[in-house]
Amino acid sequence: MDFFKDTWYLYIRLVRLTRRMPVFLLLSIMQPVLWMLLFGQLFAAVITIPGFEADSYIQFIAPGIAIMTALFSAAYSGMGLLRDIEGGVLDRLLATPVSRGAIVASRVLLASSQVVLQAGVILVMAFFLGARPHGGVLGLLLLLLAAALLAAAFASTSCGLALLTRRQELVIAAMNFMVLPMTFLSSMIMSQNLMPAWIRTMARVNPVNWAVIAARQGFEGQNLTELATSLALLSGFTLVCAIFAVQAFHRYQRAM
Amino acid sequence: MKHSEPGGSTNAIEVEDLRKTYRGGVEALRGLSFEVRSGEIFALLGPNGAGKSTTVRILTTLASATGGSARVAGLDVASDAREVRRRIGYIAQGSGGDPLITGRENLQLQGQIFRLPPKRLRQRIDELLALFQLEDAAARMVETYSGGMRRRLDVAMGLIHQPEVLFLDEPTTGLDPKSRSVMWKEVERLAREGLTILLTTHYLEEADHLAQRLAIIDHGSVVVAGSPDELKGGLRGDLVSIELRDRDRTDEARATIEAVDGVSRVLRTGVELYAQVDQGTSAVPAVVGALEKAGLEVAQISLSRPSLDDVYLTATGQVFQQGGASASSDDL
Numbered sequence: 223m224d225f226f227k228d229t230w231y232l233y234i235r236l237v238r239l240t241r242r243m244p245v246f247l248l249l250s251i252m253q254p255v256l257w258m259l260l261f262g263q264l265f266a267a268v269i270t271i272p273g274f275e276a277d278s279y280i281q282f283i284a285p286g287i288a289i290m291t292a293l294f295s296a297a298y299s300g301m302g303l304l305r306d307i308e309g310g311v312l313d314r315l316l317a318t319p320v321s322r323g324a325i326v327a328s329r330v331l332l333a334s335s336q337v338v339l340q341a342g343v344i345l346v347m348a349f350f351l352g353a354r355p356h357g358g359v360l361g362l363l364l365l366l367l368a369a370a371l372l373a374a375a376f377a378s379t380s381c382g383l384a385l386l387t388r389r390q391e392l393v394i395a396a397m398n399f400m401v402l403p404m405t406f407l408s409s410m411i412m413s414q415n416l417m418p419a420w421i422r423t424m425a426r427v428n429p430v431n432w433a434v435i436a437a438r439q440g441f442e443g444q445n446l447t448e449l450a451t452s453l454a455l456l457s458g459f460t461l462v463c464a465i466f467a468v469q470a471f472h473r474y475q476r477a478m
Numbered sequence: 479m480k481h482s483e484p485g486g487s488t489n490a491i492e493v494e495d496l497r498k499t500y501r502g503g504v505e506a507l508r509g510l511s512f513e514v515r516s517g518e519i520f521a522l523l524g525p526n527g528a529g530k531s532t533t534v535r536i537l538t539t540l541a542s543a544t545g546g547s548a549r550v551a552g553l554d555v556a557s558d559a560r561e562v563r564r565r566i567g568y569i570a571q572g573s574g575g576d577p578l579i580t581g582r583e584n585l586q587l588q589g590q591i592f593r594l595p596p597k598r599l600r601q602r603i604d605e606l607l608a609l610f611q612l613e614d615a616a617a618r619m620v621e622t623y624s625g626g627m628r629r630r631l632d633v634a635m636g637l638i639h640q641p642e643v644l645f646l647d648e649p650t651t652g653l654d655p656k657s658r659s660v661m662w663k664e665v666e667r668l669a670r671e672g673l674t675i676l677l678t679t680h681y682l683e684e685a686d687h688l689a690q691r692l693a694i695i696d697h698g699s700v701v702v703a704g705s706p707d708e709l710k711g712g713l714r715g716d717l718v719s720i721e722l723r724d725r726d727r728t729d730e731a732r733a734t735i736e737a738v739d740g741v742s743r744v745l746r747t748g749v750e751l752y753a754q755v756d757q758g759t760s761a762v763p764a765v766v767g768a769l770e771k772a773g774l775e776v777a778q779i780s781l782s783r784p785s786l787d788d789v790y791l792t793a794t795g796q797v798f799q800q801g802g803a804s805a806s807s808d809d810l
Contacts (some may be wrong), residue, residue: 231590239578242619306576314574314635317538319563320591477501478541 228321232328236302240332250336254291254344261287261411262351273415284348285365285437286410288341292373293405293430295340296333297397299377300384303329307388316475326381326467333377334370341369357443364440368453371460372433378463382470404430409438429459489513490551490643490674491520491537497545498532498698506532508698509546514643514676514691519669521689522678523790529698530678531571534647537676538568551642564592567636571647573628574635577621581612581631584620585638592639599638606634610664626657633664644668646677650684662688686786694793701793709789715742716758717788718765720751721778734772738764745791752791 240246262280269279276282303326306312315325345355345362355362376397383393405411407424408431414422425431432452439449491514498507507529514520522530535541537550539559548555551565568574575584582603589599607613610630615623620631629649636644649665650658665688669675679685685692686706693703702709722731728749735753736744740761743754755761758781769776782788 227593228591231587235576235579235583235587238583239576242578309577310570310572310574311576313540313570314568315591316540317563317566317568317570318588318591319560476542478535 225321225323225327228324229327229331232315232320232324233331236328236332237335240336250295250340251343253294254287254340255347257287257290258284258344258347258351265411268412268416271416274413275415276413278352280348280351281353281441282413282438283411284344284353285441286434287348288344288365288369289372289430289433289437290405290410291340291344292337292369292433293376293401295337296373296376297380297401298394299329299333300380300382300393300397301390303381303384304388304390304393307384322471322475323468326378326471329381330374330377330464330467334373337369337373338366341366353441355441355443357440361440361443364449364453365437368433368436368440368456371453371456372430375429375456375460375463378460378467382463382467385467385470385474388474404428407431408434410434429456432456432459488516488552489549490516490518491676492549493533493537493546494548495546496533496536496543496548498529498536498541499544506698507536507543507546510695510699511546512693512700512703514674516674517669517672518690519665519675519677519688521685521692522676522695523680523682523685523692524678524695525680525794528695530680530695531647532698533695534568534645534676534678538566538645539563540568564639565642567639567641567644569632569636569644569646569649571651573620573632575620575628575631578619580617580619581623582607582616584631585635588635589638594639602638606637610634624657626653626660629653629657629661630664633661637668641673643674643676646675648678648680650679650681658684682786682790694790696794702789706786710784710786712789715754715756716761717782717784718753718755718758718761719778719780719782720753720765720769720776721749722751722769723775723777725749727774730772731769731774734768734774735765738768740764743792747791752788754792 261283265283266279268274269276269282303312312325345365357364380393380397383396387393407421407428409417409425410430414425417425432455436449436452436456439445439452493513494511496507496510499505510529510533522533524530532541536543537548537555539555539562542556550562553562553565555562575581585603585606586599589602594602607616610633612627612631612634615627620628623631633646633649646665650661653661662684665675665677677688689706691703691705692709693700695701702712704712720731720735722728728746728751732744732746732751735741735751738761740756741753742756745752753761753765762779762781766776766779
């Protein structure tokens with residue numbers, strides 16, 4: 223109970239400070255819109271390759287971009303935590319009875335809600351560009367759930383790394399190291415049918431690909447078994463990342 | 479170590495043989511002991527790196543000790559950490575306020591963490607904003623505050639839940655003289671209301687002015703503790719400070735002065751020598767005479783009643799000698 227209350231109070235604080243950075247908000251909304259336009263134009267021709275199997279590239283890429291947003295927004299969640307460490311905010315909180323888990327959970331919640339907002343913008347835009355959600359409202363909700371889960375996983379990892387290393391440069395480098403390879407080792411922008419065999423194998427164990435598959439199946443509403451399996455795997459991954467973050471937090475406190 | 483007074487007054491903080499060794503082997507605390515009585519202002523005075531902040535971090539549950547024990551408000555900081563956190567207010571060395579939200583929002587979050595009911599919290603926030611003269615700035619982002627305003631907000635945040643014990647880590651470091659005197663007045667007023675306050679400082683003047691009792695700590699242990707008057711009284715007689723024209727012969731002069739009748743001890747800091755003497759008026763001519771006889775010319779000599787500075791000097795000087803380091807070491 224204390225955990226949920228504290229998470230909420232700390233979340234409100236983060237929402238407040240995010241709202242006070244209108245440029246940041248504007249950019250984080252513009253970014254996925256830009257990606258949609260760029261990727262949609264640049265790769266529009268791949269749909270004509272035999273075996274791609276999609277009605278239109280926008281239809282294919284909309285759920286993929288939603289997941290991409292989750293990845294890129296949440297990966298740097300640890301930066302805010304570092305600012306709290308350096309500014310003494312974290313120490314001030316730790317000297318109060320605030321729930322320890324809530325400190326990381328509020329950041330994860332912020333990353334997830336930001337991503338849901340961004341994914342929403344993407345979906346609305348995709349609709350105007352001609353994409354249709356065949357999976358209905360439930361499918362769309364599951365798409366957003368997949369994006370939120372992946373965002374939570376990456377936000378946890380990012381916060382965990384921030385607590386372990388306490389260096390901005392290291393967190394940025396480590397997250398950059400993961401984000402792009404995981405993007406390209408998935409069916410985010412390219413159909414699985416057209417991947418080289420080794421990438422297809424790697425994609426099978428790539429959490430980003432699980433999120434992409436779940437999002438795309440939610441959008442298309444075709445293969446519900448695949449949707450359920452991917453979501454289950456993704457949830458497991460998110461849980462592992464959350465445990466990592468909690469462990470990192472304990473380690474941070476022990477080091478003091 | 480003395481625990482509670484026979485009269486029954488209790489101790490708000492009891493620290494016994496506290497030790498802290500950081501990974502890598504740095505010994506920050508080497509058996510630190512002191513107690514703070516309920517309702518008093520107690521100062522931990524010492525140079526940077528003496529172990530003041532480490533002590534406060536252990537007492538506020540932010541760090542764990544490697545040995546010894548510490549109790550705050552009657553509770554063990556290690557085994558009862560959660561309850562300790564409910565009863566203390568902690569104002570860290572740097573500002574703990576969030577710069578990107580407003581002063582009022584900072585206070586609100588702090589109060590919510592301590593589960594003040596919404597209505598009570600609103601009253602308390604208004605009360606504190608008025609008390610610390612932050613009403614006009616309440617709706618502004620803390621980022622825009624001056625150093626003094628930030629510090630006042632920090633203290634207000636530390637007081638939101640009406641703690642029993644307040645920890646102030648270097649409350650006036652980096653403040654201009656005016657903000658410092660405002661802060662001193664606040665601290666004194668809080669103490670009058672019965673709050674126990676432990677503050678750390680490396681300003682002698684601050685400890686002398688504010689604290690009922692203080693402990694001088696150096697190299698992770700208490701060198702001397704007591705009230706400022708007790709400590710000053712503990713220095714017998716007067717203090718003569720001497721500076722030589724030929725600074726290279728200061729060590730030679732030291733030996734000469736030590737041999738003079740009525741001189742109990744001589745310490746050196748940089749180019750100055752301090753002689754602790756029984757009778758200042760008779761010691762000054764005797765010292766000057768002895769130095770002249772040895773062919774050492776005096777550039778400056780002065781006589782003073784012991785101040786807290788002298789307590790500090792003799793206290794930390796003693797440690798240098800005990801530690802085997804050269805007594806003429808400059809790094810006092």
